[in-house]
Amino acid sequence: MNRLSIGLVVISIIAFSIAALFLSPFLSNQQEATTDNHHLSVLKEEARHANETLFESPTTKGITELHKPDSLRGINFQADFKVSESNNLIPNYAIRELFDHYLSTYGEVEIDNIIALIQGEINESLQEPAKSEALALLKRYIDYKIELAENNPELSLNTDDGASYLEKIISAQSALQSLRKDFFNQAEYESFFGLEDTQNAYMIEQIRINTDPTLSDEEKRERLEQANMLLPDELVERRNRVQRHAQLREQVTSIQAEGGSQEEVFRVREEALGSEAASALAQLDEQRQQWSQRLNNFSKERKSILDSSLSDQDKATSIDNLIAAHFDTSEQKRVRAIMNDGQLDSN
Template sequence: MKRSTLLSVTALLTVTVATAIALFTLSPAPDPKTATGVPREATSAPAGVLDAGQILTAARAISDALPPLPDHLTDAMPDITFQTDANGDLIPTLATRNIFDFFLSALEDEPLEQVLARLERTLSSHLEEPALTQARDLLERYLSYRIELDALAKQAQPVMTSSGFDVVALQQRQETLEGLRQGRFSGTEAEAFFGLEETQDRHMLEYLRISQDSSLSDNERNRALASLEQQLPQALREVRQRVTRNGEVYRQVNQMRAAGASDAEVFQARTHVLGAEAATRLAELDQQRAQWQQRLDDFLQARNRIRQSGMSVSDQQAAIDDLIASRFTGAEVVRARALSAEL
């Protein structure tokens, strides 16, 4: 994916623990299913939660009449690849989940039905039967999973003690979260979609246990943490090393800019650590953000002049609506309206 993730290790640990474990207080999940699909009754959403099947049906009806994808999402588009076996059945992979997540990340820019219509068009243009129907079913169950997690997360709070996170409570929540996944997905699907994530979450739980174990000396704790790190799969160790490196570059660039460094100096620093290709992409992203910020600043100045013009409230709103329509297009309109209301 053409998107650089600049997070420190601390940020990664916080995200992993706070979102994947601590925020979810879930009900017991059904027993894992071994079939390729999960029975409908096992995947029904709780009362009051949106029905994923109905949403997807509405999305398919508009999949042939979609506006272009917003530019900033087009630039971040992952490779669209699906795997099938010799019989034409879908093989669930992490890449499949990444495709689902990429389109769902557009919810800040577009309504849900339109986002899902793009996913429907992607599935139908890359897959044939029986994989197409299987992918649609998998998407419906994944959407139900995401909707339910979102609803439940709003009702839960992180569990903290004087020593930090309550590890016992986190363990219970992790087990329940994994049970929820097993209740919605087959073993193969759950492993493909969440296997690495669950390995990382279990690693973090053990990290917290060791860190909070008062019976250990500093040397014993350091040795235990070093041993724990070596138990991670190579793929996860590489990710953690990359995140650490990106986080260090992010902090370095912020310090350089605060000290008045030029764009050329920033590019050179990024190239030294990340390589020329990544440095070029980040420079392009910097430019896009700067251009957007300048456009937004110009719009806000014009909007403020309208608000100070002495016109009636209704005339002011009409003038601001015209201003937005003349300066922004597509998803930019939604972002401009939201930011205008906040600033």
Template sequence: MPLRFRPLAIASVSLTLLAATAGYFFAGHAAPTASPANQSAKAVQVRSLNQQLSQHSSAQLPNPGALPVPLQGASHGVLLQADGNGQLRLQPELLQLFDFYFSAIDEEPVAQILLRIHHDLASQLHEPALAQARDLLKRYLDYRLAMADLPAGNASPSAESFAQHLEALTRLRAEYFSDEENQAFFSSDRSQDQFMLAQLRLNERGLSPEQQRHELALLEASLPAEQRTVRQQVSRDGELYAASEALRAAGASDETIYQLRASTLDPQAASALQQLDEQRRQWQARLQAYAAERNRLRQSGLSPTDQQLAIEQLLAQGFDERERLRVMALDAEL
């Protein structure tokens, strides 16, 4: 049975948790920070790619192929629906479908991710619901790209600055989504954001540790049952990730980290994370070897034409066709 995708699981990162900038759509963690001009150009390219795909019928869309490794065996589990008139039903899970594919943003190019989304929408819906879902995707992309213009956040925000951020976010959502859509897609987020704001205000009251624990327990009790469960899961996953990274930094063996994970998760999930760790290590080693040789070629004194040819040959020798697309997406300098 396919594993259901959990946006906040430690094995995957949803678009919601990614840096919401246009540059991140194309430049991965290993790439240099893109300039504002490059970010703007890439945002235009994202929109153009999406528009092109929106004009293709289901039969015209090529099969996107197997999911990238981190998503293999997982499923977003979202069944899209239309009403009796063929109109798209608004479901809170709609955005989760988009986020499921965007969670692989550092694994494959954005063009491939958009193809997967459009292929999924077209396989589940007919007109006019399909056109409405594609319009929603367009506005969701625009919304995420527009978030780059919001004031930069702070790792330790004050209650006042966080409240200002929430106000700006509310205005932005109203710009791209109807009242009905905002209620369907973001009501849970708003509840969690208000909880975080109340928690920040609580931290600023100068309470004793015992008083703070008591007040925090009252806040958590006020949350809907589903959100309390999510908070417990996120807290568990976050603590597990932090503990795993601390062990790794201290030089712990893979077996020790596996045992830690297996004591919290089931053995199958712990094994899957261990395999993912190894795949990422191998990939990073290949990337580093490629980057070192590429830099050597750039300093070799070859003419620009010969230099570019040598780099292309280096790519062809070290990576298959799919991997080359990924490397080029990660390397903003290419």
């Protein structure tokens, strides 16, 4: 296994992108982001404050009473909460999926709106004491995300200190596990991250086998087959599902790159996911295209202002007015973040 392959496995294992799940819109250009640490610190503090405030005074509304972001309209996420006979919350992976489902929209809507939406799902699905337990779990999950964004496990493959690539990977995985255990009890940890730990252990074993110089190619093949047999059925199905989605994305990208029609894309998605999911993705494509067009139009008008003979103060005022005229309140912060990241300047 070469250095690039090991690096890709490391990224898969540690899943660095989730370290700043609801900060990702501001980290799309890493070089720009590292020069704006103050801006990111402000965003984290806003998230921390919103999380604390809404935990102390949660919304009393149900999800049907709250405004969903455009990207989630038409998508009915079935919250799969489980409770015991005494109506206590039973942690399961579906709860983490629900949290991440809404947190993925950060940048499109404010973090306090996202937290309220998740609380709305909880309000409509649970009664006490499970309701309060779910709200507390949500609070800790977002606190964990913030902490992970600030102190993510070391991902460097630099081995100048004498440590091997495998040792670096194991160390990073251990640090991630330790951080998670600071926020979740054993039942929560197992339900949220248990299968992920199993997959990571499997991937580490793959690296160990592939990089063992004492094994022949045939011995490596046999040991890898043995390792595959140890994976639980649920994890095998999840890996297969991820691979199918990845193949579908590649297929759609290829069709679009070759100038294929939206009907061709829809047919491919329909065959893989069904009509309802294909329709939802088509709607999302249209929304993204409209957003891109609006952003491009704004970028052109902004450039005209920047290239004008106005004073710096007048330019700033004109751009503020332009943003207010073209974008609603939730979109304005997203546009300003894109501007701060320098993405408009590269268009």
